[in-house]
Structures are given as structure tokens and as C-alpha cells.
Amino acid sequence: MKKKKPAKAAFGSGRRSFPRKRESSLGPRLRGDERQSAAEPMTAAEAVVATLIAHGLDTVYALPGVQNDLLFEALFKFSDRLRTVHTRHEQGAAYMALGAALATGRPQAYAVVPGPGFLNSAAALLTAYAMNAPVLALIGQIPDADIGKHLGHLHEIRDQTGIIKRLVDHTTLIRSPQAAGPATARALRAMQTGRPGPAALECAIDVWGRAGPATAPGPLPLPAAKIDPSAIRAAARRLGAAKRPLIVCGGGAQGASEEVTALSAMLQAPVLGFRRGRGVLDSRDPLSVTLPLGRDLWGEADVVLAVGTRLLMQYRQWGIDRALAVIRVDADAQEHARLHKPAVALTGDAKPILQALLAELPAHNRNRPSRHAELAERQAAWRRRMEEKIAPQLAFLDAIRAELPEDGILVDEVTQIGFAARLAFPVYRPRTFLSPGFQDPLGWGFATALGAQHARPDVPVVAISGDGGFMFTATEMATAMRHRIPLVTIVFNDGAFGNVRRIQQERFGNRLIGSDLTNPDFVAFGKSFGAEAVRANGPQELRGALRRALGKRDGPTLIEVPVGPLPSPWEFIFMPKIRGI
Numbered sequence: 001m002k003k004k005k006p007a008k009a010a011f012g013s014g015r016r017s018f019p020r021k022r023e024s025s026l027g028p029r030l031r032g033d034e035r036q037s038a039a040e041p042m043t044a045a046e047a048v049v050a051t052l053i054a055h056g057l058d059t060v061y062a063l064p065g066v067q068n069d070l071l072f073e074a075l076f077k078f079s080d081r082l083r084t085v086h087t088r089h090e091q092g093a094a095y096m097a098l099g100a101a102l103a104t105g106r107p108q109a110y111a112v113v114p115g116p117g118f119l120n121s122a123a124a125l126l127t128a129y130a131m132n133a134p135v136l137a138l139i140g141q142i143p144d145a146d147i148g149k150h151l152g153h154l155h156e157i158r159d160q161t162g163i164i165k166r167l168v169d170h171t172t173l174i175r176s177p178q179a180a181g182p183a184t185a186r187a188l189r190a191m192q193t194g195r196p197g198p199a200a201l202e203c204a205i206d207v208w209g210r211a212g213p214a215t216a217p218g219p220l221p222l223p224a225a226k227i228d229p230s231a232i233r234a235a236a237r238r239l240g241a242a243k244r245p246l247i248v249c250g251g252g253a254q255g256a257s258e259e260v261t262a263l264s265a266m267l268q269a270p271v272l273g274f275r276r277g278r279g280v281l282d283s284r285d286p287l288s289v290t291l292p293l294g295r296d297l298w299g300e301a302d303v304v305l306a307v308g309t310r311l312l313m314q315y316r317q318w319g320i321d322r323a324l325a326v327i328r329v330d331a332d333a334q335e336h337a338r339l340h341k342p343a344v345a346l347t348g349d350a351k352p353i354l355q356a357l358l359a360e361l362p363a364h365n366r367n368r369p370s371r372h373a374e375l376a377e378r379q380a381a382w383r384r385r386m387e388e389k390i391a392p393q394l395a396f397l398d399a400i401r402a403e404l405p406e407d408g409i410l411v412d413e414v415t416q417i418g419f420a421a422r423l424a425f426p427v428y429r430p431r432t433f434l435s436p437g438f439q440d441p442l443g444w445g446f447a448t449a450l451g452a453q454h455a456r457p458d459v460p461v462v463a464i465s466g467d468g469g470f471m472f473t474a475t476e477m478a479t480a481m482r483h484r485i486p487l488v489t490i491v492f493n494d495g496a497f498g499n500v501r502r503i504q505q506e507r508f509g510n511r512l513i514g515s516d517l518t519n520p521d522f523v524a525f526g527k528s529f530g531a532e533a534v535r536a537n538g539p540q541e542l543r544g545a546l547r548r549a550l551g552k553r554d555g556p557t558l559i560e561v562p563v564g565p566l567p568s569p570w571e572f573i574f575m576p577k578i579r580g581i
């Protein structure tokens, strides 16, 4: 295939040739209009890359291929301000972008070839959608004129755009250099407008390198938050009068930690950090509760303030009745009444809404004695019950918490220790417990954690996984080495898809099928990449190994922890109905 030469003159011709004036206009601190650039000759790929830079992105997680050669040419050209981190599988690239987005709260991008490259990234893109994570997928395409003709071009897939549209809410096929920058800016705006989430841009092999007058716009203005004062007043009245208020936080509350903390204190309301809402209220706050006690409190509550959470488990499993008024805060107006009509619906970003609520509440709030002692006692009672059932998991989690600094990030997986972490791992700050939400995709952890650690080199990141989940993206150990990412990965090795195996034992008469695993020697595996790799037997040894690993910031560490079958945590997760019985 004949490739068009990329335009030379885009911001000059060499890697460091951005004119100084332009360079200063690309800083992430400047506002939209200041960054609107005049058209200059650029390729479509250069316009996309320059627009990413103009939005403050500093990394693209990527795996190359011929459809994206001209994109990579542009990435090379701008590599002094946008790093390209290449992975060993597209799944790894997309999960890394997801981890970076979750750990920073800022948009992140990944780039893959069409067809198989895109599909390889699809589980991570699906997870980003489910987690409302601002991940931008840059996806190649076959020659522009042949899209939809089924000629059998390399990596051609039927209706790629249609497939992408099922996965994300915003996608554009870039068809010219002029369209490239504005399309990128619109995608980035869509990712942060209303309900956040991923977006995609497709560009054909012959369009990436097409040159013409093009722009690299900075951030487009986001629509101003509209807060309905009468709904705020209604919410404040109900909350102020509530006898047993409860706050339930999901992932949508991660940006509103201060406000949730203040509301909880004002109302003496316990805060259930549900799955992705953990860390919004510091676990050391006596009002912070996890799942099993949260369910008890749901059963007692007269008013629930639900912030950025779907409430599926609460409504469907725990139940609902007329005695419970639910006030919902959600960025997506469609979310409020999917299952039940709320008493009050507040639509928008949680932070300004909760700020307005905080200002209104004192006028309506009753006098409230402290609930600290009561809740601390009830938490301790649940902890004792968990210790009776899942002590081995808790001991490992205690070892991790003892070594992971307060601002360190733990990345959870679909594994026995992960399930227990969701119930019992103390989380001190927002965005420091990355848990995959309702997709719960086995194998997300290692690569997601690599992305988190890459984007937050200032804090230690620890990933936990089972032997099953780790092997999904274990090849990314090469990526960790190549890019010197100091992630610490703990692999709990029970030689099985343990969760599945236990279910087969307990519920299917021990008819084991597809659940026993043959593993590599994980320590030898890690070492073969040049990584630090050790085996730790039991929580004490894990703690020592972690301390050594966290002290070493020049590359990855793998810690294998051999374990036997672990006791089931499910009685603490799927609990019976407590309301509307």
C-alpha cells in the first residue's frame, strides 16, 4: 500500500520543533479559548496527538500495526510531550489506560489496530463503560473508501463502528485532517460531560497520514452545572428530619469525598462505600461501614442518600418498602428511576450537588447525638463474625494494609482475597481502592494496576490476583520491565479457578470441571523477565516481602503466595432480603 507522506510543516518538522509560543499554549492549566489554535498544515494523526497534548494527556497506551503506522509517526514526533507505552497485548493497553484513568480521575487514551486489535481491547473498554471511566480508544480502520465493502482487507471487521457504538456512547470516524482535532476535543468533552465514560475515535489507514490545514483545539467548555434549588431543599428537608439516615456511595462519589464526609458528620449518618464507593469516607471514620453492616443499616433506615451508585443490590437483594425514602444523586438522569422512583432526584456531578445540600441542610437538620460508639461496636461485631469465617483472607489483608502507605493504591481482582478486600480492607482515601465494579472481569487487575502505577508514580500501587486472573495479562510483566513500572503484584496461588472450583465442590457434588490449573513457577516466571520475584508463605512472610518490595521503586516485583482452598466469603456478600419482605 502506498502511504502518503505526512505533512512536514506541522509545528515545524522535528520532535522538538514546537514553536515556544505554541508550546506554552499547550499547558494543561490554560482554558479552552486560549488554546483554540489557528489552522496549520498537519496530518490527521498529528492533529489528534496535538489535541491530546492540548488537553493535558501525557501518555498513550498502545500496540502498533500497519493501519496505525502514521499515528505512531505522529506519536514519535511529539514524544517529548506525550509518552507512548507499548504493551504486549491490546487488552493490556486498554486496561492500563483504564487504571490510569481510575487512579488519576483524568482522561486517558489507548491506541489499537482495527478488528482483532480492537476486539482484544474490548473487555477493558466494556469495563471502562461500566465504571464510567474516561478512556479514549483510538482505533484504526481499513482504507476509508472501502469501509463497509467486505473486500477482506487486513483486520477488516463487519461494521466496526456499529460494534463500537454498542460499547461506548460517543464515537467518531475521522475522515480528514480538518476534522481530526475538533473530533478529538469533542470526544474528550463527551467523556467528561454528564455521566463520564469512554469514547472512541476511528481513523482509516490512509486518513491518519493525510495532510491539510488542521487545528489542535484545547478543552471545549463543559456545560455549567444546573442545580435545582427546590430539589435541594426537598432533599435537605427529608434528610434533616430523618431519624436513621444512611448514605450509600458508589464510584460516582469518588470526587466528592469532602462533601460526603461533612454530610455524614452533620447527619451522623453511616456511609456505606459500596464496591467502587469505598474510600470516599475514610474507613477509620466510625461512620464508615462496609457491606454486611450496610445491609443491616439499610434495613433500619428511613432516608437513604445514594450518591453515584446504581443501588441494584440494595433494591433487588435487600429490598425496598414505603417506609424508606431514597434521595438519589446521579450524573445520569436516566439512572434515578430504573428500578424505583426516588423520593428526590438530583441530577449532576456529585460534588456541587452535595455542596448545595450542605449549605441547605443546617436549616432543616435535627439535633443528633453521636452514633460513633454504636457503629464502632456494630462494625466490630461484624468483623468478629468475618474472622470466624474468612480469617485466612483477613490475615493477608491485614498484612497488606500494615505495609501499604495511607495514600498507596490497592487494585482488587476477582479472587478470594479480592472478595474479602471489598468487605474488609480499610481504605483511607478516595481512588486508592480500585475495584472493577459490576463487570468483575477476571484478569483485569495486573494490567489495570500497571496503568495506575504508571500514571501515579508518586504513590505505591499493589495488585492482588489469583493464579487464574494473573495469567490473563501476565505477559505484561514485559511491559512493566520495559517501562520500569514499580508495581508490586501479589499472586495468591491455589492452583485453581478457586471460586469456580469451590462452587463445583459445594453445589455440584464435587464434579470438578475446567477449574484446576497448571501454573508456571511464578517466581521463576517473574525472574525470567528480570523482575524481582519472591515466594511468601503466609501473612507474616507476605508482610516482610511487601516491605522490601515497597522500598524498591526501580521496577516491578512479583510476590507469589501459595494458598490452599480458602473459605467462602459469599454469605457476607449475597445477603438475604431485609426490607419489603
Ligand SMILES: Cc1ncc(C[n+]2csc(CCOP(=O)(O)OP(=O)(O)O)c2C)c(N)n1
Pocket (backbone or CB within 6 Å): 414, 415, 416, 417, 440, 441, 442, 443, 465, 466, 467, 468, 469, 470, 492, 494, 496, 497, 498, 499, 500
Ligand atoms: C472475564 C471473566 N471470565 C470468567 C469469569 C468467571 N470467574 C470468576 S472468578 C473465577 C476464578 C478465579 O480464579 P483465580 O484468579 O485463580 O482466583 P481464586 O478464586 O482462585 O482466588 C472465574 C473463572 C470472570 N469473572 N470474568
Ligand SMILES: [Mg+2]
Pocket (backbone or CB within 6 Å): 466, 467, 468, 492, 493, 494, 495, 496, 497, 498, 499
Ligand atoms: Mg486461584
